Amino acid sequence: MTMQALTPDELRLLAEAGGAAPSLHNSQPWLFRPTPDARGLCLSSDPRRAVPLTDPDGRALHISLGAALFNLRLAAVHLGREPDVHLFPDGDDPHLVALLDLSEPAAVPHPYGRDLYPAITQRRSSRQPFANRDIPETVLGELMAAALDEGVVLSPLEEDGVRRVLSLTAQAEQRTDTDLARMAETRSWLRPEQPATDGIPQAALGPQDHEAHVPMRSYTGRPSTDATRSQRFEALPQLATLTTHADLPADWLRAGQALERVWLLATVRGLRASVLHQAVEWPDTRWGLRDPAEGPGHVQLVLRLGYGPPGSPTPRRPVSETLDLGIRQNTTV
Ligand SMILES: Cc1cc2nc3c(=O)[nH]c(=O)nc-3n(C[C@H](O)[C@H](O)[C@H](O)COP(=O)(O)O)c2cc1C
Incomplete structure (x- = not known):
């Protein structure tokens, strides 16, 4: 059975789900567009929303797009459509990162789609201290299996690795912190005044670690010396790396899909998470992140997982900005 063309409401639901994904500095570097027959969706990068000094190769941009792509897949399943994903379908257009053919009905039961969809709106970065409580091995095992399903290795680190x-x-x-241009770029994504549709509001920033052993990203420059802005973090954070075999844009998209799948499953299991991305942003520290015992691979991201308070919400761009209806522009969405 071939499915009908996507309705404006379905397109809006897809764009909202995709747009809820995590992204570097909440830059939201994505655009959505229906295919000409409206039985599918195109996901493109929006180069105007790049973060060039922090992310010169566009790796984090593609990880963010991959996370949006995973949400699109979940939303498609929610609409009863099986997402058949083609990465970089047009060799002449590097901005067109994925095409989702949504013309066939979704598998029933679906291996992951229906359980994870509700978590899209619950998932948040929590930059708060977490409890000194171990994550059960069974839960870590589930997260590892979810990443592996996306072709990516999630490695929860032992004490030495942490x-x-x-x-x-x-x-x-x-x-x-001493790179003035990078810090200016990072600060330009801070949104101290509401309302905003992108960037990071003050309320979503967390404290610095009182003991300075969990180096949370300082978005404002040098860590504050104000004692009220520092708190004691968990003694030994549970960190996990996401590693891909190769290091091409398609691998970054896979890493992003795995990141979102792991983060949503962690959310369903009552865990909080935040990203520690600083070491991935410099070639030599990124190289050092590799665990030599794990064999060859490219670390794409470091995730901190634990139990603790939820993060504050961050804003999103309206669908009227992210969903391009082209010739159907007069249609109300
Ligand atoms: C590739 C990538 C890198 C990120 N790096 C960091 C980071 O170093 N520190 C941090 O606190 N959050 C980091 N984040 C989280 C984003 O800041 C966050 O997703 C965004 O502000 C939206 O907020 P939300 O996750 O609560 O929806 C990163 C996210 C992505 C996808």
């Missing part, structure tokens, strides 16, 4: 990654993150954070 200390190595924290030290590299601290080095990278210090280096970024």
Whole structure:
């Protein structure tokens, strides 16, 4: 059975789900457009929303797009449509990162889609201290299996690995902190005044670690010396790396899909998460993130997982900006 063309309401639901994904500095570098027969959706990058000094190769941009793509897949299943995804379908257009053919009905039961869709609006970055409580091995195993399903390795780190990654993150954070141009770029994504449709509001920023052993990203410059802005973080954070075999844009998209799938499943299991990306942003510290025992691979992202308070919401661009209806522009969505 071939499905009908997507209705304006369905297109809006898809664009809202895609747009709820995490992105570097909440830059939301995505555009959505129905295919000419409206039985599918195109996901494109929006180069105007790049973060060029922090992310010169566009790696984080593609990870963000991958996360949006995973949400699109979930929303498609929610609409009863099976997402048949083609990465970079047009060799002449590097901005067209994925085409989702949504013309066939979704598999019933679906392996993951229906359980994870409700978590799209619940998932948030939590930059708060987490509790000193271990995550059960069974839950970590589920998260690893979810990433592997996306072709990406999630490695929860043991104590040695955590200390190595924290030290590299601290080095990278210090280096970024003294790079005036990068810090100006980062600060330009802060949104101290509401309302905004992108960037990070003050309320979503967390404290710095009182003991300075969990180097959270300082969005404002040097860590505040104000004691009220620093708190004691968990003694040994549960960190996990996401690693891909190769390091091409399609791998970054896979890493983004795995990131979102893991983050949504973690949310369903009552976990909070935040990203520690600083060490991935400098070639030498990124190289050091690799676990030599794991064999070859490229670390794409470091995730901090745990139990703790939820993060504050961050704004999103309206669908009228992210959903391009082309010739159907007069249609109300
Ligand atoms: C590639 C990538 C890198 C990120 N790097 C960091 C980071 O270093 N520190 C941090 O606190 N959050 C980081 N984030 C989280 C974003 O800031 C966050 O997703 C965005 O502000 C939207 O907020 P939300 O996750 O609560 O929806 C990163 C997200 C992505 C996708």
